[in-house]
Amino acid sequence: MMAYTGGCQCGKYRYEMDVLKWGHVCHCRMCQRATGGLFAALVGAPKDEFRWTGQAPPVFWSSNLAARAFCPDCGTPLGFTYDRPTSSQYVTIGSLDAPEAVVLEEQFGIESKLPFVEFCENLPKKATGEGQTAEGLAFLAQLKPKQV
Numbered sequence: 001m002m003a004y005t006g007g008c009q010c011g012k013y014r015y016e017m018d019v020l021k022w023g024h025v026c027h028c029r030m031c032q033r034a035t036g037g038l039f040a041a042l043v044g045a046p047k048d049e050f051r052w053t054g055q056a057p058p059v060f061w062s063s064n065l066a067a068r069a070f071c072p073d074c075g076t077p078l079g080f081t082y083d084r085p086t087s088s089q090y091v092t093i094g095s096l097d098a099p100e101a102v103v104l105e106e107q108f109g110i111e112s113k114l115p116f117v118e119f120c121e122n123l124p125k126k127a128t129g130e131g132q133t134a135e136g137l138a139f140l141a142q143l144k145p146k147q148v
Contacts, residue, residue, distance in 0.1 A: 006096035008071035013057040018049040023102040028109030043102045044088035064144045
């Protein structure tokens, strides 16, 4: 099985994942602030198909439910995961060694999409929580972002 690899710009933190699933861009305000960009481009893998190959990087809890991995040395945002056993580990597509392997499937958080951003307009668009199960909506209802 092929492993997909990636890491931060300075090489201190590296990861590998067995699959690339759920490639998407997220326009939500937490992702905009966490990346310092107009949106976050992310791809995931189930937690049992993802590994930090050395030490795990530190995380910042951007909300009571989401931990965002980053490199404190070079500043690379590496990804995030929700505080749920069934959640996936997501990585920033730009931190992959071969980002061209990702297939983007959707745009999320479109309620915060900036009006001048025209990117992947052919992808399906969802507002935060749209299409979630009742369990998923109950989880998101608990979300308390740390930014003001």
